Amino acid sequence: MGAGFTVLGMKGLAQMRISEVARLAGVTVKTVRYYESVGIVTPARLSNGYREYTEHDLRLVHEARALSGLGIPVERTKPFLDCLAGGHEHADDCPAALAGYRDAIAELDARIEALTERRDLLVRHLRQAAHRNSRVQPARIAMSTNLYELPPNLPVPEDDGAADHLPGLEVPSLELPETSGEAVRLDALGGGRVIVYCFPLIGTPDVDLPEGWDSIPGARGCTPESCSFRDHYAELAAAGAPHVFGLSSQDVDYQAEVVERLHLPFGMLSDAGFRLADALRLPTFEAGGMRLYKRLTMVIRDGRIEHVFYPVFPPDRHAGQVLDWLRANPA
Structure with missing residues (x-):
């Protein structure tokens, strides 16, 4: 501490007033x-x-x-x-100063420990509140952002043509597990159009x-997209x-917790093996x-993909976009 400190502009002057000491030390007169x-x-x-203050002061x-x-x-x-x-060049050249460092570090360690315990307690309360009455409890605890709101300035996805081939294709005869415990075949539902919105993962x-x-x-x-389909x-x-089905690669138990937590009136399909994707x-x-x-969202009719929404943005208003299309294109 203090190595190389000199009184800039004051060389040769032994006495100073309080205002000059404050200015040279970078503090206030009150300090x-x-x-x-x-x-x-x-x-x-x-x-x-x-x-009157000296250079030592x-x-x-x-x-x-x-x-x-x-x-x-x-x-x-x-x-x-x-x-x-005592004439030492640095303020921490003495054993007592080193002990002062150790005491300060020990005090910080104690404060960090106390704050960590308080944080863990808050996380436990968050965990209990978020998953109350749910069947599934995630294994890893961590603080997260607000999943129900979209942050500003999200990058807008561009149409890369990856869905251009889909309209008109037949849906394969695959059984996918659904959160109700049943297996669903999208090509065999009948009775009107089927909406399947595919998404990466719900946190x-x-x-x-x-x-x-x-x-x-x-x-x-x-999460906002699923809530949008719930509300519409x-x-x-x-x-x-x-x-209406949500579809992701997350497992059924994870999705079941989401359905419960978000109060979704529809089920979700799990495609952990990407069978439908492939x-x-x-x-x-x-x-x-x-x-x-x-x-991506598919509108399926009579076992065939009738329409595709891709890319989807913004996700929190997407269900309204699907609804507008349905009304403009009655079956």
């Missing part, structure tokens, strides 16, 4: 007066009542300010300042999303689409070491 009140500096008093004020910046309170700076007063309030998630075009927004579910059915050549991407579905 210098406080340091005097606690005994860090003891300026001489002139007959007219003015204080300036050095002490400078060191006290630097130590305060490290989190060492003024009342614990005495070992360091005594080290300077939970206490599990972090993959690193850099918000910077991937079209990745963020699975009755209107979609009235417009001729009584069957059969139809649906677009996917890699993130966080996982293969994931790109966001």
Whole structure:
């Protein structure tokens, strides 16, 4: 501490006024007066009542300010300042100063431990509230962003042509597990149009999303999208689409927790093996070491893909876009 400190512009001047000490040390006059009140500096008093400070006083004020910046309170700076007063070049050249460092570190460790315990308690409360009455509890605890709202300035996905081949294709005869516990064949539902919105993954309030998630075009927004389909579910059915499914590569138990937590009136389909994606050549991407579905919505009628929404943006208003299309294109 204090190596190479000099009184800039004051070389050869032995005495200074309080305003100059404050300016050179980078503190306020009030701070210098406080340091005097606690005994860090003891300026001489002139007959007219003015204080006169030496270069040594300036050095002490400078060191006290630097130590305060490290989190060492003024009342614990005495070992360091005594080290300077003893003629040492640095304020931490003495054993007592090193002990002062150790004490400050120990105090910080105790505060960190207390704050960590408080944080863990808050996370536990968050976990309990987020998953109350749910069947599935995620294994990893972590703080997350607000999944129900889209952050501003998300990158807009571009149409890369990966879905151009889909309209008109027959849906393969695959059985996919659904959160109700049944297996669903999309080609055999009948009774009106079927809406299948594919999405990457839905996060939970206490599990972090993959690193850099918000910077991937079209990745963020699975929870708002699902809530949008929930809120428009009755209107979609009235417009001729009584069957709505969310579809992702997440497992059924994970999806079941999502259906419960978001109060979805429809089920979700799990395609952990990407059987539908491979059969139809649906677009996917890699993130966080996982293969994931790109966001895409298919309108299926009589076992054939009638219309495709791709890319999907913004996801929180997508169900309204699907509803508008249904109304403009009655079956």
